[in-house]
Amino acid sequence: MNITDSLIKLWQSTGLANFVQPVDPSITNGFEQFLHQFGSPIMLVVCCFLLWLGIKKQFEPLLLVPIAFGGLLSNIPVADIAGPHGFLGIIYEAGIHQGLFPLIIFMGVGAMTDFGPLIANPKTALLGGAAQFGIFGALLLALCCFGFTLPQSGAIGIIGGADGPTSIYVTTKLAPELLGAIAVAAYSYMALVPVIQPPIMKALTTEAERKIEMKQLREVSKREKIIFPLVVLGLCIILLPDACPLIGALTFGNLCKESGVVERLSDTMQNALINIVTIFLGLSVGSKLSAEQFLTTQTLFILVLGILAFSFATAAGVLFAKIMNLFSKEKINPLIGSAGVSAVPMAARVSNKVGLEANPQNYLLMHAMGPNVAGVIGSGVAAGILLALCH
Amino acid sequence: MNITDSLIKLWQSTGLANFVQPVDPSITNGFEQFLHQFGSPIMLVVCCFLLWLGIKKQFEPLLLVPIAFGGLLSNIPVADIAGPHGFLGIIYEAGIHQGLFPLIIFMGVGAMTDFGPLIANPKTALLGGAAQFGIFGALLLALCCFGFTLPQSGAIGIIGGADGPTSIYVTTKLAPELLGAIAVAAYSYMALVPVIQPPIMKALTTEAERKIEMKQLREVSKREKIIFPLVVLGLCIILLPDACPLIGALTFGNLCKESGVVERLSDTMQNALINIVTIFLGLSVGSKLSAEQFLTTQTLFILVLGILAFSFATAAGVLFAKIMNLFSKEKINPLIGSAGVSAVPMAARVSNKVGLEANPQNYLLMHAMGPNVAGVIGSGVAAGILLALCH
Amino acid sequence: MNITDSLIKLWQSTGLANFVQPVDPSITNGFEQFLHQFGSPIMLVVCCFLLWLGIKKQFEPLLLVPIAFGGLLSNIPVADIAGPHGFLGIIYEAGIHQGLFPLIIFMGVGAMTDFGPLIANPKTALLGGAAQFGIFGALLLALCCFGFTLPQSGAIGIIGGADGPTSIYVTTKLAPELLGAIAVAAYSYMALVPVIQPPIMKALTTEAERKIEMKQLREVSKREKIIFPLVVLGLCIILLPDACPLIGALTFGNLCKESGVVERLSDTMQNALINIVTIFLGLSVGSKLSAEQFLTTQTLFILVLGILAFSFATAAGVLFAKIMNLFSKEKINPLIGSAGVSAVPMAARVSNKVGLEANPQNYLLMHAMGPNVAGVIGSGVAAGILLALCH
Amino acid sequence: MMEQFILHLEEGSILLGIGMGVVFAFLCIMVVAMKGMSVVVKWLNQLFPEEVEVVEKKGTKKNVSEDEAIAVAIAVARAQG
């Protein structure tokens, strides 16, 4: 070892010396060449932007901050933190590749969800079904018009489910190469629900419809709440076993919560466990934000399709509520239809807010929670269908 | 892809189409054929029954609810959640197969256990030894009369230890194919301790014996409590290294608790960590509740042997207390002998309750805690012997 | 199976029969033969001594208690708890071998660290740089005078960084065979900071210097605190990607803390997660305290080099502060230089205490926190250099 | 190209149809099941009334009563002065 060699070795191990990739003669397109050469630094900027969205704009910061930071770490030259021996690569392999982390988070979601408003007014479940049109509509577009393969289209469609863990679970199984872009799109648009939904909701409803008041929900007994997750799981077993890991995790969490006899476990699922897994899930999802996978036209398409999926879902929920009103004596306020996209509880709050604008006495929050939580189940079911048919 | 094919594919992936297994011509017995065909749905019903026991009857719900739910999930047709790529299968492989989860839980148990009452009255430790007769008695029966192999008999006997993590640890090493049945039996009978023990205790003691009052325990200094786990571990190292993973985990937890200098860690072992591991241990033990392993006559035998083991243990503890009274001036109330089965702290409470029935001034709880915690050590030692000699 | 065979089998599985290794004829040195034969029992005594240090003397008990207990468990004959199928061996492989545990702990450290005092007085960062002389000085000695290889010397040097997770991370990568000794040295000397540092500090400063009062630090705005971790990570990316796993984990934790939008995660990193990982890190580091690796002259050398490293670091920090005073108008109290070794927050407290002895009005704590936290970054950078150049 | 598009359109439409169909089927059955459940549970609740839950959660209440007690004590003490 002499000093010159050491300095050279050190210089060659700096980021400065490795930021720019050498020209790849096989790439003829100039812009692609540019992306190939400057991919890492561009991704660092993109991740800083995502961090800014998470921290300053508070876009789902619990996920977006770890995802963005994971993206920063995985785009560091030389270090190869997202590689098979890097720590994010190891966590990804252990926790995401086989689907563990999203399922554990879904357990926590189950343990935090109160299905009471849905049980009190069962028919609002259908609104949570209608909103799944966003998933299949976006799938159709992705497949026909954007040149994605069938599994990729399924993974893109699931953005319209507005459900983080479901999106990550499905994407990991169908199109892991799109995980970074889809996760970023899913969480960003979930954060944008208060921006995306209101114009669509107002455009599709009349002032009179927005003013419809709904009668207060009945009390739901403890027994019903305990039996409900088992009923949902039972249906899922009979009709769609492919959705059972997701729905099973959700209902397990919910049963632990409602049974009231395992409060220790339910409490842990809602706090320590979900937090720990969120940290690692976020970081390792971020590890898929590599330049060659993210800086593509596909990512642009995914962003476009994602917002279309959210819009379709919102519109379908609202319109289906209006259709239901045609056939039912007891009118429902179509504004709660948009809550069917899930994005619990933000979408329900949006319904409430838009409702209050039209009629200051009209508190829709609890009514909107019905389609809201039904949307979670609906997305789970849709995920099962995609997993069954898309590969 | 056309619509008929898709519908057929979807139908073939429903649970409805896969609930019933095709007839296996190699099975000649009609009842076995029935079990072979309808195994999954029967197991779903069995698991619902276990859930009911856990939630409604509060049979050790912290374990029985996750075990039963794991059983539900693993008996879903098509989904193969307990298979090598299913999430319960993965968790099982990572956490149970090598014995990690039961040891971590045993750490938490150590951190929650106060050995003070045992240190204050050392000779009650022998009661915790006598109660291990349940283990070896049941082993003898299983081996001679029920046709189990030696390792299987050892695993079945350990039910009599009345100690969940110990049972799971030993069974995983000796007879993993019986894990589902043994875990269910162990936790169910632990919950039934207040039903199983009192008649045996009353039958084997006279009214006068049950009225014996014991003098109050001396104070135990902090130093003794700190040294005690090290003494136990030291003995275990010298005499029975095979029991050291179990006893080591227990004494580590206890040392962390008693040392008072690592409260953060002791607190975490007693809460976040034990809760997280309990969730995954329960679910993945439940994943061994498959029809072909659970719906056998062996399971029936295990249930019978389990209750015999508990009864033997109870009787041995009580009788040994009476024998000790023959040779000792200071009489002990034989009711505390039954607490030697472990099942902390339920068995000690049972001793207290039966004692109060005979003599309303006779508070046996703290006295019974001595044999109770000694029973945990005793079962650990017995587990070490089984691991050393049974395979 | 007959009774004699069983008893023999049982006897052969006792610790008593396996404590003493048979004579190895290939070892000619009598003392080495003794160590070879009686290694395990000696290590058990050593581990009890470490436990005593942790519990009674409160030497970094959060780490030393689990490490010592892990050492106890791994030196149990027959049980092979640290072996590839023992539970400590498995945890080691999963968590330490690839560097996960130290990085997770470093996240928690980041989430607990306030870089405010450093941001308020940036130039004190240089003191945290000077103190890294301990690392490279000890490396030089280890390499020249003690016959260690280059990677081993790097791992030994890092003890001078006075940073547990960094030491473990680097040692695992460079010289895993020394992990036990280095971890024990690092944590013991960190606990001894209040003993090691003051004489050196007093010897190298005049009474007048120790009396220097420093003006109060300015307020640091939230924005600065949020941007700071990103700046550090950015520099690390540009200059030294090899340090990025460590610095990345640290800055991620700190960003989560300072951003204020992910309090759930930051709180979990500081509590449940760091506690859980500390338990397993400690135990599995302890599993490297095997006799053949620990009972060597190398361990003695490491202990000597470790204290030299700490002393070099302390001296360099103090002297560099004096040098800085030569060139700067605004004098700094050289006592805060010693805080540059990290060992947060103990070294800063020592600076404060020695300062108060000289001048009862002179509260140096917050001033010393600047070099103190800079020392953490400095050690991380030094670790990156070692990882880049030492293998 | 156009053939490709039609093929994909067909495939996507089938998935859209089947997907929405199954989702609705699932949720419709769920609605029916929920209504059935309500009836059964109502009947169950009459047969075996639920135990009155004595929810004594940690602290919350205690803190209130503590603060109240202190406030009362202070107020009373002042009023007397």
Added chain:
Amino acid sequence: MMEQFILHLEEGSILLGIGMGVVFAFLCIMVVAMKGMSVVVKWLNQLFPEEVEVVEKKGTKKNVSEDEAIAVAIAVARAQG
């Protein structure tokens, strides 16, 4: 069949004997060790008395202050009566 049974009976009995023997041996030694430990610790505690533990666990104080507050309130109320 019968041979098998006798073989198993023998095996099981041996295990029963050895098992109970070892368990009792272990616990007996443990009892002796505990008694020894008590003596040694008593002697240690005289040589190096344990520090008076200032156990200030969470809540303890609160409860005390709560009780105090309530006591004050009651006292005040009575004083008024």
Added chain:
Amino acid sequence: MMEQFILHLEEGSILLGIGMGVVFAFLCIMVVAMKGMSVVVKWLNQLFPEEVEVVEKKGTKKNVSEDEAIAVAIAVARAQG
């Protein structure tokens, strides 16, 4: 032996030099960056003043109950008056 020592001395010294150099370089740049950051942030803080943080941490409820307690206290005091 001596050659070995000199070789190691050289190697170690190079590492010492490079190591301390890089550490100082890193920290010096960090110092400059921190100073730059302070300036930029000061300017940013003037352009976009930081929101007054309405830190409503978990205490909220306590405050409520406190308010209640105070209200009770006042009520009691009035009732007495």
